[in-house]
Amino acid sequence: MKKYDICIIGAGLIGSSIARELAKYNKKIVVLESNLKVGMETTTGNSGLVHGGFDPTPGKLNAKLNVLGKKRYEDWIKEMEFPYLRIDSLIVGFDDLDLQHINMLYQRGLTNGLDPKEMKILNKEQVLKKEPNISQEVKAALLCNSSIAVDPVALTETLMKNAIKNGVELKLNSKVISIKKDKNIYQIKTANNDLIKSTIVINVAGHYADVISKMAGHDEFDLVTKRGEYRILEKTEFGIVNSVVFMVPTIHGKGVIVAPTLDGHVLVGPTSEDFVPKNETRLITKEKYDLIGDIGKKIIPSINMNKTCMSISGSRPIEPKTDDFWIKPSKKDEFFINVAGMKSPGLSSAPAIADLVIHLVKNKMKLEINNKWDPNEKNPLIYKN
Structure with missing residues (x-):
């Protein structure tokens, strides 16, 4: 003892x-x-x-x-x-409701103590100039320049x-x-x-x-649990995005992302599933695997989800x-x-x-x-x- x-x-x-x-x-x-x-x-x-x-x-x-x-x-x-890598975060919106949420997030960032220099709302042209592979349906995005990938x-x-x-x-x-x-x-x-x-x-x-x-x-x-599943794409897809690109947050928490990884792959996900048994938080499901592909294509239409080389799953304790x-x-x-x-x-x-x-x-x-x-x-x- x-x-x-x-x-x-x-x-x-x-x-x-x-x-x-x-x-x-x-x-x-x-x-x-x-x-x-x-x-x-x-x-x-x-x-x-x-x-x-x-x-x-x-x-x-x-x-x-x-x-x-x-x-x-x-x-x-x-x-x-x-x-680690210093990298921009880009929260993209596709409709008027998304734009309201983007403006709310900007104001929320100021309230939480972010320097105004850390954030900027981009119009469609600015978004596409920064990320040319994003869907043409994008209307605007919130840019945050103080994120770090680890x-x-x-x-x-x-x-x-x-x-x-x-x-x-x-x-x-x-x-x-x-x-x-x-x-x-x-x-x-x-x-x-x-x-x-x-x-x-x-x-x-x-x-x-x-x-x-x-x-x-x-x-x-x-x-309680909130399981999120990801798909990781092969290195051949690296470069399709330069930033961590989020959809506007919904039931998926902070929003599904398409992001470059530190080892040269592309990460797409996560999904969100509540009340999964604690001993099943690392499982991969066919249903969510397909959903990740659909959402990835919505953000980046040209992304090749068939290049998935790995799936991972994790959960957030709530x-x-x-x-x-x-x-x-x-x-x-x-x-x-x-x-x-x-x-x-x-x-x-x-x-x-x-x-x-x-x-x-x-x-x-x-x-x-x-x-x-x-x-x-x-x-x-x-x-x-």
Whole structure:
């Protein structure tokens, strides 16, 4: 039985972000991950776009953290080497209702704190000049020039690597099966019979964060799923778009995209399907596969969906009561911190989510800076211009 100051449950992008940022402090930290690798669940099925911040509803926590997180990514880019690309986002509209939504998103972006220089509404001629392969039916688009494309799995691995270098312990293949508290210390048992003692627990278990919370005796929220499926086109189609091109958001969340990927492919998707069983969030369906093709052709009529070389699927954990991030200590025990409901823009907000969690930890535990903290993580395999 090992004793830690902080136990983080979950080593996806958010859990790894928290681990990396907490490694700045002189605390004994362990991360428990049920899979054999980090970033194998929601992180893997992510489009990897750091959003500009114009989409979240003003006043919500995810809107605030999206804008703060996007700014904090600049620190990560300076300190760590991981695949990324600065890229424009283009939200295209095809009818009058779409145009109303585009104008609303522009105003929402200003309300959320974006600099007016980050956004511009383009007319049809400007859109087609920028993206000549877009449908001639396009009427206008919202351009955002502050988006960043990242490889979410590679970023997660980089964050965790840096956390481990700075003293964090990672335990893979460590599914949590019970959580009890005795004399102000949590006892966390894993499926491989490890028993972890910790003063603070940070629950970042993705779709299973509600299950973990209830396991510890805190029944405060439930999570539902929103599965999204993507099709990835062969490299022969690269160049058909230069930006991340969105349809105006509808029931599909932020909207279906056609986007270049960091490895030279083209990504089309995602779809949106609610209330899928948690153990089926990575499945591919024939129905949605065809739907992705139809929508891709609507945005880019000349796109060759027959060049699909891979399909992926992921899901966003949704807290339905607030439809927002759930980042707070349990009402019964402030030493048990839930970080749940990581719907989009979870990836965009990751650094700011970690900052918020550190603030919550500081309320319960004194944090002293680790004088040996090394924020730099070099990767000789990353190409740099």
